[in-house]
Amino acid sequence: MYQYDTYDKAIVQARVDEFRDQVARRISGELTEDQFKPLRLMNGLYLQLHAYMLRVAIPYGTLSSDQLRVLAGIARDYDKNYGHITTRQNIQFNWIKLVDMADILQRLADVEMHAIQTSGNCIRNVTSDPFAGATAEEIEDPRVWCEIIRQWSTFHPEFSFLPRKFKIAVNAGATDRAAVQVHDIGLQLHRNDAGEVGFRVLVGGGLGRTPYIGEVIREFLPKEQLLSYLEAILRVYNVHGRRDNMYKARIKILVNAMGREAFAKAVEEEWERFRKVSPGGSIDLPEEERARIAAFFKGPELRGDAGGAQKLEADIASDASFAAWVKHNVYPHKVDSHAIATISLKKPGLPPGDITDTQMEAVADLADRFSQGEIRTTHEQNMVLPHIAKSELYTLWQELEAIGLGTSNAGLISDIIACPGLDYCNLANTRSIPVANRIQERFETVGIAEEIGELKIKISGCINACGHHHVGHIGILGVDKKGEEFYQITLGGAADEKAAIGEVVGRGLSTGQVVDAVEKLVNVYLSIRTEDQERFIDVYRRVGVTPFKEALYDEAA
Amino acid sequence: MTKLLKWDQGTLIEGQDEDVPSISPEHDVDLTKSTPDLSGVERVELTFPAFKDGRAFTQAQVLRQLGFEGDIRATGALFLDQYSFALRCGFTSFEVADEADVEGIMESVNRFPAFYQSTAAGRAVWERRAGEKRG
Numbered sequence: 001m002y003q004y005d006t007y008d009k010a011i012v013q014a015r016v017d018e019f020r021d022q023v024a025r026r027i028s029g030e031l032t033e034d035q036f037k038p039l040r041l042m043n044g045l046y047l048q049l050h051a052y053m054l055r056v057a058i059p060y061g062t063l064s065s066d067q068l069r070v071l072a073g074i075a076r077d078y079d080k081n082y083g084h085i086t087t088r089q090n091i092q093f094n095w096i097k098l099v100d101m102a103d104i105l106q107r108l109a110d111v112e113m114h115a116i117q118t119s120g121n122c123i124r125n126v127t128s129d130p131f132a133g134a135t136a137e138e139i140e141d142p143r144v145w146c147e148i149i150r151q152w153s154t155f156h157p158e159f160s161f162l163p164r165k166f167k168i169a170v171n172a173g174a175t176d177r178a179a180v181q182v183h184d185i186g187l188q189l190h191r192n193d194a195g196e197v198g199f200r201v202l203v204g205g206g207l208g209r210t211p212y213i214g215e216v217i218r219e220f221l222p223k224e225q226l227l228s229y230l231e232a233i234l235r236v237y238n239v240h241g242r243r244d245n246m247y248k249a250r251i252k253i254l255v256n257a258m259g260r261e262a263f264a265k266a267v268e269e270e271w272e273r274f275r276k277v278s279p280g281g282s283i284d285l286p287e288e289e290r291a292r293i294a295a296f297f298k299g300p301e302l303r304g305d306a307g308g309a310q311k312l313e314a315d316i317a318s319d320a321s322f323a324a325w326v327k328h329n330v331y332p333h334k335v336d337s338h339a340i341a342t343i344s345l346k347k348p349g350l351p352p353g354d355i356t357d358t359q360m361e362a363v364a365d366l367a368d369r370f371s372q373g374e375i376r377t378t379h380e381q382n383m384v385l386p387h388i389a390k391s392e393l394y395t396l397w398q399e400l401e402a403i404g405l406g407t408s409n410a411g412l413i414s415d416i417i418a419c420p421g422l423d424y425c426n427l428a429n430t431r432s433i434p435v436a437n438r439i440q441e442r443f444e445t446v447g448i449a450e451e452i453g454e455l456k457i458k459i460s461g462c463i464n465a466c467g468h469h470h471v472g473h474i475g476i477l478g479v480d481k482k483g484e485e486f487y488q489i490t491l492g493g494a495a496d497e498k499a500a501i502g503e504v505v506g507r508g509l510s511t512g513q514v515v516d517a518v519e520k521l522v523n524v525y526l527s528i529r530t531e532d533q534e535r536f537i538d539v540y541r542r543v544g545v546t547p548f549k550e551a552l553y554d555e556a557a
Numbered sequence: 558m559t560k561l562l563k564w565d566q567g568t569l570i571e572g573q574d575e576d577v578p579s580i581s582p583e584h585d586v587d588l589t590k591s592t593p594d595l596s597g598v599e600r601v602e603l604t605f606p607a608f609k610d611g612r613a614f615t616q617a618q619v620l621r622q623l624g625f626e627g628d629i630r631a632t633g634a635l636f637l638d639q640y641s642f643a644l645r646c647g648f649t650s651f652e653v654a655d656e657a658d659v660e661g662i663m664e665s666v667n668r669f670p671a672f673y674q675s676t677a678a679g680r681a682v683w684e685r686r687a688g689e690k691r692g
Contacts (some may be wrong), residue, residue: 007682010670018638019670036606039638121609151673151682157645158618161611238615239587269587272624283675288690289683 044115061089137173164239204255353381421461430478
């Protein structure tokens with residue numbers, strides 16, 4: 001993974017020193033909360049219902065074991081012994097005291113981490129495929145470009161006070177695990193007819209109050225021209241994005257108002273003009289610097305694993321629980337002797353995406369023993385160990401089981417994305433975590449999660465959609481009606497390469513009805529699927545909303 | 558009441574306003590499309606109507622990219638930590654409140670030893686890396 005040089009270190013250290021001064025000025029009363037707010041928001045520090053919340057950037061979801069240990073230490077020393085993995089691959093701490101902030105940032109800086117641009121109307125942490133560098137599906141490692149974007153966007157002089165926040169995702173394989181179609185800019189690496197590698201550029205995707213699937217504005221952008229093209233997009237947005245209404249300020253609203261073609265034309269014109277007039281030549285990174293950064297992502301030399309595949313077969317045959325974990329949580333590696341393992345942070349009954357300090361330390365140790373010291377975080381709020389020899393999967397799983405992280409539900413009905421909701425968030429209308437837990441409990445009791453197969457449930461506690469309900473196969477949106485919590489169901493959403501915004505099924509359901517409703521939807525699915533392999537989303541796409549709607553509302557009527 | 562800060566050889570000093578040919582495009586004008594006639598112009602004044610409104614950063618960058626070498630003056634709602642961004646976009650003078658904390662602004666401006674972007678104010682980290690490698 002990328003390692004800081006003296007410049008990177010100096011920049012992050014300067015940020016820590018700066019924030020230490022700013023916090024001291026706030027605590028002494030020299031700065032009012034109004035004056036301090038924009039400063040803390042530039043360092044990922046939010047004021048929530050009960051305390052400050054700190055969002056730490058995990059660039060493109062890649063962590064070393066040492067970094068994870070530092071996150072564990074922060075959870076232990078400054079929080080209530082846990083952290084929360086977010087849908088943008090970051091980690092949040094929910095119980096931070098202002099007086100501790102500078103020390104926390106220093107601990108992060110010491111392991112080449114920071115909280116820069118994890119909030120505010122700027123270019124946020126770039127996200128990517130959690131299997132990057134380990135999957136055979138990718139054309140090349142997308143994290144090289146993520147790191148280039150990270151550097152280019154850090155303290156960008158022109159684009160740090162945009163109309164609204166700005167999120168970029170990069171994916172490099174046919175399977176989209178980075179949700180590029182629902183980002184402000186989605187970059188998909190692919191080959192053109194000439195066999196060259198470049199980016200398909202999508203703009204204006206997003207969830208929130210007004211969900212959109214991104215529009216392709218350029219089918220093929222030569223890789224080496226990425227930064228100048230991004231500058232052109234951001235410049236059009238900075239000049240023309242709405243600033244009169246924060247709910248209409250995202251780039252998706254601008255793209256939709258201008259239309260795809262007009263927006264693309266404006267970008268192309270600016271790109272051409274900008275490349276001609278820029279006094280220092282193009283902003284694009286020279287090949288030398290790209291190669292320097294790319295060298296950090298060569299990946300480990302994975303040793304052979306003689307007899308590993310046979311041992312794995314035998315382990316699977318001997319232990320049904322392990323077999324289930326392999327089936328759901330293990331993914332093929334580009335090196336045949338190895339595998340990619342998802343660590344589920346969705347143990348039924350616990351807040352989705354939470355991980356304790358001791359679990360973080362244990363995962364760090366397991367990463368050192370089995371996964372070349374590397375860990376990933378996923379936008380589905382899980383973790384990944386990317387490089388496991390097949391012969392060691394069984395031991396790894398047993399160790400994960402021992403610390404409560406062996407849950408074999410990746411992609412299943414209990415692998416729910418949920419926002420923090422009213423338990424933490426001052427924007428939320430309703431709670432999300434308890435709903436997720438009740439759904440998990442229902443299907444654990446019924447014991448049919450296996451039979452149901454892949455089913456992505458996503459829950460948001462308000463229309464800001466942090467739980468990504470729009471792109472859930474089943475989406476659940478919490479709304480407040482005259483002081484009472486209601487939940488609206490959407491169906492058919494997806495965040496992968498077949499991204500779609502879910503359709504609202506009907507009127508909102510009460511807290512008491514929502515779990516029954518999910519069970520009814522599942523029963524409809526099971527009754528009309530044509531074969532075991534036909535997933536919930538496939539059935540929905542085949543038959544549409546009607547049978548599901550009838551099941552939900554006919555009985556209640 | 559306001560005072561004037563001018564960027565002069567790496568520092569901000571209080572200065573007097575001079576009567577020079579100047580223009581003041583509105584903050585919402587797209588200078589890439591409505592390029593003003595800059596011939597004879599010695600100063601362009603740009604406004605930040607609110608600190609969150611970063612359009613003038615783009616306006617200044619565009620002016621520098623067009624080759625404008627005169628004074629670019631910021632008026633309006635910049636807060637202390639934004640001066641570094643403004644200088645890097647090519648601003649060279651600032652109309653600030655009388656009580657503005659010039660020392661604090663300078664501390665903020667001098668805080669960072671390097672930036673990743675190549676701007677009017679300096680070379681990008683990648684250029685410096687390449688320079689070192691070549692020796």
